[in-house]
Amino acid sequence: MGHEHAHDHAGAAGHGHSHEISDDADRGKLAIALGLILAFMAVEVAVGIAASSLALLSDAAHMLTDAAAIALALVAIDLARRPARGAFTFGLKRAEILSAQFNGATLLVLGLLVIVEGVRRVIDPPEVGGAAVLIVALIGVAVNLAATWTLASANRTSLNVEAAYQHMLTDLAAFIATAIAGAVILLTGFREADGIAALLVAAIMLYASFGLLKESGRIFLEAAPRGMDVQEIGRALARAPGVVEVHDLHVWEVSSGFPSLAAHVVVGRDRDCHEARMDLQQILRERFAIEHTTLQMDHEGGDLVQLEVRCDEGLPVVRAGAAADPPAGRPR
Numbered sequence: 324m325g326h327e328h329a330h331d332h333a334g335a336a337g338h339g340h341s342h343e344i345s346d347d348a349d350r351g352k353l354a355i356a357l358g359l360i361l362a363f364m365a366v367e368v369a370v371g372i373a374a375s376s377l378a379l380l381s382d383a384a385h386m387l388t389d390a391a392a393i394a395l396a397l398v399a400i401d402l403a404r405r406p407a408r409g410a411f412t413f414g415l416k417r418a419e420i421l422s423a424q425f426n427g428a429t430l431l432v433l434g435l436l437v438i439v440e441g442v443r444r445v446i447d448p449p450e451v452g453g454a455a456v457l458i459v460a461l462i463g464v465a466v467n468l469a470a471t472w473t474l475a476s477a478n479r480t481s482l483n484v485e486a487a488y489q490h491m492l493t494d495l496a497a498f499i500a501t502a503i504a505g506a507v508i509l510l511t512g513f514r515e516a517d518g519i520a521a522l523l524v525a526a527i528m529l530y531a532s533f534g535l536l537k538e539s540g541r542i543f544l545e546a547a548p549r550g551m552d553v554q555e556i557g558r559a560l561a562r563a564p565g566v567v568e569v570h571d572l573h574v575w576e577v578s579s580g581f582p583s584l585a586a587h588v589v590v591g592r593d594r595d596c597h598e599a600r601m602d603l604q605q606i607l608r609e610r611f612a613i614e615h616t617t618l619q620m621d622h623e624g625g626d627l628v629q630l631e632v633r634c635d636e637g638l639p640v641v642r643a644g645a646a647a648d649p650p651a652g653r654p655r
Contacts, residue, residue, distance in 0.1 A: 349477045349484055350400055356470040356491065357393040360386055363466045367459055374455040376501075376517055384433055389490040392426040396487045403483075403578065416578035419483030420542050423579075426486040427535030430493070434528030437521050444518030456517070457505030463498035471495050482538055482579035489531045497524040545575040548582045556611055560586065560603055565594030567623045577615070585617040596620040 364386040371380040402418035474488040504520035507513050538549075547553050553574050560569045568589040576582050584607060590599045600620050607613040 349481070350397060352473045352477045353393050353397050353400075353484070353487060356473050356487070357390060357397070359466050359470045359473075360390045360393065360491075363463060364390065367463065370455050370459045374459075375449050376456045376505075384437070386494055388426070388429045388433060389487075389494055391429065392422075392487045392490040395422045395425060396483050398422070399483045413577050416581060417542070419481060419578055420539050423482040423486040423535050424539035424543070426490060427532045427539060430490070430528045430532035430535065434525045434532060437525040437528065441518045441521035441525060444521065445515050448514035448518060450514065453505050453507075453509030455505075457502055457509055460498050460502035460505050464495065464502060467491060467495040467498055482535075482542070485538075485579075486535050489535060493524075493527045493531045496527050500524055542576045542579070545573075547574040548576045551582065551611065556584070556607070556613075557586075559606055559610060560588065563599070563603055563606060565590045565599050566603075567591055571619075574613070581615065582611075582613045583615040583617075584613050585619075587619045587621070589621050589623050592622055592624055594622070596622065 364383055367383040367386065368380070370376075371383055396419070399419040399422035402415040405415050407414040471488070471491045474484065474491055477484050477488070500520040500523045504516040507516040541549065551574060553572065556574060557569055557572050560566060560572075566588060569586055570589075571585070571587040573585045574582065588599070588603065590596060597620075600618050603618060604616055607616055
């Protein structure tokens with residue numbers, strides 16, 4: 324039986340080079356955003372304590388997770404660029420997915436904690452310095468606008484970078500809500516506005532965490548990349564000239580933007596396995612943007628090979644010979 328088991332890494336060198344350039348650009352943007360966040364977070368913590376504002380302190384806690392998210396993203400980029408070696412046959416590319424999942428989990432935990440404290444403050448609101456809250460929140464809007472704009476131009480197809488961006492985006496919305504709360508307290512004396520703003524911040528955190536956990540979870544569970552129809556891929560391969568059957572088809576994502584495919588393909592007796600594999604790999608590259616493929620190619624029917632193992636002078640010897648035809652109705 325004809326048999327061919329081959330991998331396709333077409334364009335790997337060019338893709339790897341462009342990916343490294345993109346990573347370098349993303350590193351610079353992440354570093355700028357991290358500097359902005361750390362500088363402002365210290366100011367916000369001090370003013371939040373002085374003004375007794377939960378909204379400001381919850382923003383500061385969120386900004387701490389922003390800083391951690393960006394720092395983790397920077398580490399994950401370095402880890403993902405390490406070459407495959409030893410037991411890590413894909414390298415450490417999934418480090419960025421771990422980073423995204425960790426960021427989603429921190430948003431979830433902080434969101435729940437802020438909800439508990441926000442409800443308490445709505446029921447029993449403390450004295451809040453409205454002017455201080457408003458001024459710091461407006462500065463925070465400006466800082467987060469700059470950081471969010473910086474990350475918006477990064478490569479957000481990377482779930483790792485997207486996680487850091489979502490942190491920044493939710494923090495921007497949180498500062499807007501906090502500024503509104505500060506203005507309301509300053510103009511009307513409605514102290515409950517601080518707790519209400521904190522609850523809005525928590526809702527934004529939970530929404531962002533759900534998206535990050537869902538997307539990173541899909542990759543860890545080896546689901547097909549979002550928007551990729553596995554049935555359509557199978558049909559496209561099965562319709563290729565000379566293909567008799569396609570089975571054991573698996574499509575998954577090693578890391579964000581790195582789809583992979585493995586399949587067992589049976590072709591007709593007169594079809595050249597090597598040529599058929601090249602045609603299928605071209606279909607996968609051009610129609611579905613899948614470059615990393617593992618295709619096991621076999622001919623339909625054909626003679627089976629019998630392997631006889633015996634020992635001569637204490638050494639194992641393998642002899643090959645044609646096997647008898649299998650019983651009718653059984654696959655060869």
